[in-house]
Amino acid sequence: MTETLLVEILTEELPPKALRVLGAAFADGLTRRLGALDLLEPESRPTGYATPRRLAVTISRVREKGPDKKVEVKGPYVTTALDRSGKPTPALEGFCRKHGIDPTALVRAADAKGEYFVCRLSERGNSLEAVLAQAVEEALRDLPVPKMMRWGAGEEEFVRPVHGVVLLHGARVVEGTVMGLPSGRVTRGHRFLGEGVLEIPHAEAYAERLAARGYVVASFDERRSRIEALLKAAADGLNPDMDDALLDEVTALVEYPVVYVGNFDPAFLAVPQECLILSMKQHQKYFPLLDPGTGRLQPRFLIVSNLQVDDASEIVHGNERVLRARLADAKFFYDQDRRIRLDARVPRLADVVYHNRLGSQLERVLRIQKLAGMIAAQLHADHRLAERAAYLSKADLLTDMVGEFPELQGIMGMHYARHDGEPEAVARAIEAHYHPRFANDTLPEDDVSIAVALADKLDTLVGIFGIGLAPTGDKDPYALRRHALGVLRILIERSLPLDLKHLLAAAHGQFPPERLASSVVADVFEFMLERLRHYLRGQGYGADEVEAVVSQQPSRIDRVVPRIQAVQAFRRLPEAESLAAANKRIQNILKKADAEAAQPNPSLMQEPAEKQLHQATGELMPRVRSLIENGDYTQALCTLAQVKPHVDAFFDQVLVMTEEPLIRANRLALLRHLASMMNQVADISKLAS
Numbered sequence: 178m179t180e181t182l183l184v185e186i187l188t189e190e191l192p193p194k195a196l197r198v199l200g201a202a203f204a205d206g207l208t209r210r211l212g213a214l215d216l217l218e219p220e221s222r223p224t225g226y227a228t229p230r231r232l233a234v235t236i237s238r239v240r241e242k243g244p245d246k247k248v249e250v251k252g253p254y255v256t257t258a259l260d261r262s263g264k265p266t267p268a269l270e271g272f273c274r275k276h277g278i279d280p281t282a283l284v285r286a287a288d289a290k291g292e293y294f295v296c297r298l299s300e301r302g303n304s305l306e307a308v309l310a311q312a313v314e315e316a317l318r319d320l321p322v323p324k325m326m327r328w329g330a331g332e333e334e335f336v337r338p339v340h341g342v343v344l345l346h347g348a349r350v351v352e353g354t355v356m357g358l359p360s361g362r363v364t365r366g367h368r369f370l371g372e373g374v375l376e377i378p379h380a381e382a383y384a385e386r387l388a389a390r391g392y393v394v395a396s397f398d399e400r401r402s403r404i405e406a407l408l409k410a411a412a413d414g415l416n417p418d419m420d421d422a423l424l425d426e427v428t429a430l431v432e433y434p435v436v437y438v439g440n441f442d443p444a445f446l447a448v449p450q451e452c453l454i455l456s457m458k459q460h461q462k463y464f465p466l467l468d469p470g471t472g473r474l475q476p477r478f479l480i481v482s483n484l485q486v487d488d489a490s491e492i493v494h495g496n497e498r499v500l501r502a503r504l505a506d507a508k509f510f511y512d513q514d515r516r517i518r519l520d521a522r523v524p525r526l527a528d529v530v531y532h533n534r535l536g537s538q539l540e541r542v543l544r545i546q547k548l549a550g551m552i553a554a555q556l557h558a559d560h561r562l563a564e565r566a567a568y569l570s571k572a573d574l575l576t577d578m579v580g581e582f583p584e585l586q587g588i589m590g591m592h593y594a595r596h597d598g599e600p601e602a603v604a605r606a607i608e609a610h611y612h613p614r615f616a617n618d619t620l621p622e623d624d625v626s627i628a629v630a631l632a633d634k635l636d637t638l639v640g641i642f643g644i645g646l647a648p649t650g651d652k653d654p655y656a657l658r659r660h661a662l663g664v665l666r667i668l669i670e671r672s673l674p675l676d677l678k679h680l681l682a683a684a685h686g687q688f689p690p691e692r693l694a695s696s697v698v699a700d701v702f703e704f705m706l707e708r709l710r711h712y713l714r715g716q717g718y719g720a721d722e723v724e725a726v727v728s729q730q731p732s733r734i735d736r737v738v739p740r741i742q743a744v745q746a747f748r749r750l751p752e753a754e755s756l757a758a759a760n761k762r763i764q765n766i767l768k769k770a771d772a773e774a775a776q777p778n779p780s781l782m783q784e785p786a787e788k789q790l791h792q793a794t795g796e797l798m799p800r801v802r803s804l805i806e807n808g809d810y811t812q813a814l815c816t817l818a819q820v821k822p823h824v825d826a827f828f829d830q831v832l833v834m835t836e837e838p839l840i841r842a843n844r845l846a847l848l849r850h851l852a853s854m855m856n857q858v859a860d861i862s863k864l865a866s
Contacts, residue, residue, distance in 0.1 A: 178241045179218060180347030182211075182305075183380035184313055185226075185233035185364055186355070187341035193229070193429035194422075199320055199336070200227025200397050204234040206316035211236065214303045214312065215243035226384065226395040228432045230365070233395060235380055239346065243302030250276060252283065252294035269294065309344060310353030310360070317356070331357045341365065345380040366391020367432050369484060392485075393432040401428040407436040408464055408479055415466040417479055423458050430462065431483040439463070439497045443476040445504045449592045450474040452507045455582050460503055461496070510577040518597045519572040519590065526571060534644045535692065541636060542571050544687035549632035551683055555675060558624035559602070566606035567629045569594060573607075587611040602626075613663050620667055627667060631675075634660040635684040642701045643685070643693025661701075661708040668734040669712075678702055678732040706730060713741065722748075725859040736808070743810035744859045752818040753864065759824045760855055761862035763848045766833060770845045777847040781839055786830040790823040791847055798854050810858045817855055824851070 184207060191199065204225030211217050218238040226233040252258065258269035265273075265280050273280050276296050283294040317335060328338035333356045344351040344360035353360045362377045370392035377383055387393040394400040401424055408417045428434075445453060450473065457463040457478055464479040480496050482489075526539035535541070546567040553563035573579050573590035591608035595601070602625045609626035610633050612619055621630045641647075641655045648657050668675060681698045694700070706727055713723045718741050726740045747753050782788045797820060804813035833844045855861060 179238045180241070180349075181380040182236045182239035182309075182351075183233065183343060183345040183377065183383050184235075184309075185231055185341075185343035185383070186313075186317065186339055187231050187343070187364055188335070188339050189337045190229050191227075191232070191337055191429070193426045195321075195336075196227050196229070196429035197397055197425050199322070200225045200232055202320050203227075203232045203316055206319050207234055207312060208236055210312040210316060211239065211309075214308055215246075216240045216303060216305055216308075225397070227397040227429075228393055228395055228400075229430060230432070231395070233343075233383070235383060240302075240305065241346065242304050245302050246300045248298050248300050250296040250298065251286075252296055254290065255285065255292040255294065258294055272296070305346060306351055306353070309351050310355050313342075313344070313353075313355050333357045343377060345377060345383075347381075348379045364391075366393050367483075370433060394434070397428060400431070400434060401425070404428055404431075404434045404436070404481055407434060408481075411436045411438055411479055412466055413438075414469070415475055415477070416469045416472075418454060418458070418465045418467055420458075423462065423464070427462050427481045431481060433483060433485065435482045435485045435489075437480045437482055437489045437493050437496075439478050439480055439493050439500065441476050441478065441497065441500055441504060445508060446474060446476060448504070448508050448511045449589070451585060451588050452511065452578060452582065453504060455584060456503045456507050457500065459582070459584075461500055463496070463500065506581070507578070510581060514576040514578055514589070514593060515596050519569045519593050519599075520597070522572040522575045523568060525575055529574065532640070532644070535640045535688075538571050538574065541640075542568060544684075545570065545629070545632045545636050548636060548684055548687055549628045552631050552675070552680070553625060553628035556624040556628060556673065558628060560628075562600060562602045562625045563606070563628040563632075565599070566603040566610070566625060567632060569599070569603065570607050570610055570629060570633065606630075613659075613666060615659070616662075620670055627671060627673070631664060631667060631680065632684075634664050635680055636687065638664070638701050638705075639681060639684040639693070639697055640688065642704070643688065643697040645694065647700070647704065657704070658708060661705045662712060665705060665709055665712055665734060669738055672735050674733070674735060676732045677705065677734050702730075702732075709734070709737065713737070718745075721863050725861060725863040728860050728863060729856070736810075739808065740810050740858050743814050744861070744864070746811045747814035747818070747861065748864055750815065750818050752821040753861075754866075756818065756821055756824065756855070757861045757864040759821075759828065760852065760860075761865040762828070763852050764862050767845065767848060767852065775842070775846045775849075777850055778843050781843040782847075783840065784831045786823070786826040787844060787847060790820075790827045790851065793820050793823045794847075794851050794854055801854055801857060805857055814858050814861075820851070820855075 204223045208223040216239055217236070218240070221236055221238040223234050223236045252272045253268045258266055260266055269280060276298060278296055283296060285292050286295045287293070320336070322336040325334040325336060327334055333339070335356060339356040339358060341364060342355045342358045342360045343362055343364055344353055345362055350360060350362050364375050364377060364387070366372050366375050366387060372390045375386060375391050377386055384395045387395045394403060404424065404427060405419065408419060453474055454465045457465050462481070466475045466477045466479065467473065468475055478500065480493065482492055484492065486492065523542065524539065526542060527537050529538040531538045531541045546564045549567040550560040550564040553560040569590065573586055573593060576589055576593070578589045579586045587608045587610065591604045594604035594607055602623065605623065606626040606629045609621040610629040612621050612630060621627045637655065637660050638657055641657060646655060667673065668677065678698065681701050685693065685698050710723055710727055713727070714720060722741050722744045725744050726737055731737055777791055779788070779791060782791060797816060801813050801816055804816065831844065833841070833848065835841050
């Protein structure tokens with residue numbers, strides 16, 4: 178018999194930022210365990226639920242008892258199971274006692290080692306009653322919870338104290354004990370609305386009973402969707418600022434969401450809106466309202482409440498009073514910060530440690546300043562503006578506003594720079610130099626901002642790598658992978674004609690030589706190439722196409738994508754597969770050869786095929802080189818396809834590793850010459866299957 182199974186764990190308030198993950202992990206973990214116990218049908222489907230005070234899952238088509246199984250257990254080999262007279266040895270007798278069978282019930286089978294005895298048993302299927310409680314506890318223990326807690330006098334541990342357990346198979350309570358509590362069918366509704374104590378008559382009635390009589394929307398996704406719809410309706414034509422993290426957190430804080438509208442004094446809009454928005458969202462979990470045309474903050478906000486009342490004025494006024502105090506703090510910080518110019522704060526960075534082996538933040542700023550000026554000059558931008566922006570880039574770390582809201586570093590520097598009368602390019606670069614802050618974030622747009630952003634990230638990469646703190650495994654405390662990806666994205670997506678190795682060497686040159694490992698430039702370059710591989714594969718390029726280009730260790734990162742696109746065009750040619758295989762063969766031959774690189778000598782060529790290959794290579798080389806210099810990588814590779822018949826003839830008719838040393842060396846030189854021409858854009862041997 179199959180029925181829908183309900184498992185609910187009633188707790189105290191669960192961590193809101195983790196609730197969505199906990200709910201999904203519990204549903205998945207329990208489903209996998211019951212599947213492994215053969216208690217599910219192929220059509221069984223789980224539905225997870227998560228509210229501030231419960232984790233639950235319903236699974237359709239759950240068996241009351243799993244099917245019996247026929248199993249075979251391999252026993253001892255006949256040579257050790259029977260003595261010379263054919264009687265059972267102690268080894269065979271022990272095997273039979275272990276499985277509760279008579280030796281006469283055994284059958285024989287054979288493998289490469291010989292004959293052995295086999296015990297064929299009928300194994301009874303698992304009973305849901307017998308295994309469910311343990312499966313639930315195992316699923317709870319495996320949840321991604323960083324810190325457990327105990328409660329009462331028991332030994333049970335969970336992320337929060339557990340107060341109830343529901344185990345229902347259809348309408349029947351599955352007896353069992355979970356977290357020290359007996360199972361039942363009673364749960365709890367909303368703390369203040371509806372019926373506080375609810376009896377669930379049937380597993381399939383769970384969500385409907387909680388919603389109708391308990392005022393609890395049990396599904397996390399349904400509750401989140403309802404909040405989104407309520408926010409949009411209450412916004413009255415404005416745009417609620419709804420980011421996913423805040424929506425998830427608010428969804429995890431309420432069981433029956435209701436949205437109310439609050440107001441604040443428009444005088445606070447004189448403070449940069451980023452400060453006000455962050456204060457509303459981070460401290461109070463409110464949703465700011467923005468003008469749909471300009472994106473400017475309006476003096477209204479939305480509150481997601483867990484209480485539905487006829488008169489919400491007290492709730493709204495209480496939230497308005499709390500927000501007024503928060504915004505007043507932000508205005509005070511803003512007013513105080515503007516009394517001191519950014520450039521007056523910079524010398525105080527000497528008292529802020531960047532890293533005890535890399536010096537202070539002031540030393541770092543001075544390094545970034547020089548490097549940013551050098552990069553700006555290479556980009557034909559105003560190096561003085563780049564140096565000024567770099568000099569002021571970390572000054573806002575000493576402001577009260579950034580002390581309260583570290584997320585605003587760079588943003589507040591931009592606002593304070595504008596207040597101080599700094600050039601707009603300087604103010605913009607102070608904010609933009611942190612970009613990209615995360616995956617798919619925007620990039621700096623103008624060359625001054627780009628110069629400061631690159632300088633900042635390169636200084637971090639070279640400095641931290643240079644003192645031996647490269648990322649290991651999944652640990653990356655200095656976000657070096659993010660910094661590396663930021664540099665690569667800027668170089669690629671802004672098509673910058675900058676040499677990565679030269680940039681790393683320039684960053685290295687800003688440090689006292691005794692501070693960093695001598696191999697740091699090479700180490701960081703290799704690290705960044707590996708990040709480049711990940712980035713390119715994430716853009717949809719094939720692994721072999723990426724490797725064909727990146728294996729050549731390109732230093733001009735802006736040329737990598739055009740080269741990969743050329744490889745894609747080349748491999749569509751009918752000659753591509755044959756040339757890739759030939760290139761791979763050439764490289765294998767050259768790896769085994771000891772001869773030094775040299776120019777092939779036509780006078781030593783004996784066979785017509787090698788002469789024709791040399792002539793074709795000589796004719797194609799200038800054309801290919803010219804195309805590459807002009808950035809036409811696709812046409813360069815397509816031009817190479819013309820050498821295919823000569824390569825085929827060479828390998829069909831010429832013995833490369835002949836016994837005559839001069840002839841052998843000359844043929845190897847010809848192959849080197851050919852390989853150098855074929856692999857100028859990419860190592861096409863990587864395309865060979």
